[in-house]
Amino acid sequence: MEDAAIKVENLFASYRKNTVLSDVNLAVESGSLTGIVGPNGAGKSTLLKSMLNLHPSLTGSVAFFGHPFKKMKKKIGYVPQRGSVDWDFPTDALDVVTMGLYGHIGWLRRPSRFHKEKAYEALEKMGMKDYAKRQISQLSGGQQQRVFLARALIQDAELYFMDEPLAGVDAATEHAIMTTLKELKTLGKTVMVVHHDLQTVAEYFDHVLLLNQTVIEHGPTNQTFTKDNISRTYGGNMRWMREEDHDVVPSVKQ
Template sequence: MNEAIVVNRLSAAYRKTEVLSQVSFTVKPGTLTSIVGPNGAGKSTLIKSMLELHPRTAGEVSFLGQPYQKAKKKIGYVPQRGSVDWDFPTDALDVVLMGLYGKIGWLKLPRKSDREQAMEALRSMGMEQYANRQISQLSGGQQQRVFLARALVQDAELYFLDEPLAGVDAATERIIMDTLQQLKNRGRTVMVVHHDLQTVEDYYDHVLLLNRTVVAHGPTDEVFTAEQLHRTYGGALRWMREKV
């Protein structure tokens, strides 16, 4: 498989306002890609439209050569923390077990091996001691670790994360990025909506610059340049660094 993800002329709108226009790009397997752009650029909408969580007005998307409905068991997704109802009465272990429901079945009880697998995912995130803690009682960074553990337990081939580093502490940021790097090293394909321009070069080997359409996409050392950033952000660019 030469391409893990193919997006062809994807467009999307909210009510009658177009927020994505003719977005096209391909992603190679085993890459760690950041989606970068100004506020309102359509970064979250892009992921949601690709995963059929928001309707497309045009375009096609394939994952490992298949449409989403056929490939969805191979896909892990971590939404924005602010979009989740954290008051839902469940504990951290049960949240992670939700990632196994595709294998267990929605009407079946988890087996001991399933619970052990979920605990191992929590352990990899440094969260095993919080397994029985209500999700609403965890800090923002802890909640984000639990949701990443839920995605990890799926053992997916493709991972999509929507601003996983927003509002987390430094320790959680290191754990998340180390985990994503490990996934990449295992041949998994990862796309991340990212907001901190100063860490893009440190964290990602590919970058997709987006402002309602694709401005540039490719290896970070080729695409993440002052010229391309100014094309993406225009007058909204406020990143003070020697590159810019």
């Protein structure tokens, strides 16, 4: 794909001598909303971190619109897993969102009134303006996730990477997040999301990446998210729940 927003070639990565990613090759279409799914330990989070230079890769290359991460980092927004964030850090929601602008204003400069107004706008979009001065440790899990998404939005990036943004959130937050991600796609942004609920993949994403240490399949959801490909990805961890006479919904055995 010549005009790929993201191109990954021959990527290998490991944790403590254990290979987590093996020969990952991937080209992501610009303006797509891609769900990354696979079993536990498949390397989904490691793939995002390796692409964003947050985890070292053993070999391989990653390009964003044909350029390395260092050149494109100001155009990339990232929302990490909630479990990887120190929520006890003494700061409020407004400051967390404003941090998303530091790549533009510099870490040594104080945010201006204009920057604060942009942060308030991002919080308002995520339904969190009334919590702007609330310490992040005092927010619920869903509220914390909305704040971090607001921080990513304020960057006005071209590429967004989200690591399980829907994990452990309430239905209202899930709806708000997916509405926002679909709006980003409509604006031509490219979004990749680590996702765990197979039953919502077809509804939420126009592209899907099936990953189990390497790429099993990747492409438009209506062509790629098939029973055969899902079974190849999850192996013996799959069961199939019949919703209607002709509809089969995948689920993962715990």
